[in-house]
Amino acid sequence: MQAQGKEKEIMTAAEAADFLSIHVKTLYRLVAERRIPFIRKPGLGYRFFRSRLVKWLEDDLNNPTEWKNQL
Numbered sequence: 001m002q003a004q005g006k007e008k009e010i011m012t013a014a015e016a017a018d019f020l021s022i023h024v025k026t027l028y029r030l031v032a033e034r035r036i037p038f039i040r041k042p043g044l045g046y047r048f049f050r051s052r053l054v055k056w057l058e059d060d061l062n063n064p065t066e067w068k069n070q071l
Contacts, residue, residue, distance in 0.1 A: 036056060
């Protein structure tokens with residue numbers, strides 16, 4: 001988080017993993033499987049928009065059959 005209490009909109013892989021409470025290796029697996037929204041910036045690596053991750057989580061909660069089939 002930034003000093004003034006505002007959360008960053010664009011996050012690194014480490015920040016996104018922390019935001020999602022998952023290990024960074026799990027995040028990279030989700031990226032490799034294209035199961036999570038991300039962008040790849042040449043020379044900077046992967047970046048994640050906080051708003052897109054929140055929407056991804058909300059969509060996942062609203063459609064549990066997709067992840068229930070993977071249990």
